[in-house]
Amino acid sequence: MFKIIHDRPSCIGCGVCAAINPDHWTMSSEDGKSNVVGCEEVGTDEVLEIEELGKDLDAAEACPVNCIHLYDKDKKLI
Numbered sequence: 001m002f003k004i005i006h007d008r009p010s011c012i013g014c015g016v017c018a019a020i021n022p023d024h025w026t027m028s029s030e031d032g033k034s035n036v037v038g039c040e041e042v043g044t045d046e047v048l049e050i051e052e053l054g055k056d057l058d059a060a061e062a063c064p065v066n067c068i069h070l071y072d073k074d075k076k077l078i
């Protein structure tokens, strides 16, 4: 089981994550930042458990401000 943690305040709304994996990422029409689809809000973070890293690894690597973090259980991958 993996986990996405989106540090939303740091997001600059570039849209790269939503372009790479629209299944998990959408762009907010309210403030232009991205949202994790189906996430749980923990403080200012958005958190989602996922079965496979898949395209979310690509999205995290492509994020220009490194605000997408991925965890394998409690181990930080990126």
Ligand code: SF4
Binding pocket: 010, 011, 012, 013, 014, 015, 016, 017, 018, 033, 034, 059, 062, 063, 064, 065, 066, 067, 068
């Ligand atoms: S790639 Fe990063 S900065 Fe760009 S919208 Fe997604 S989370 Fe925000």
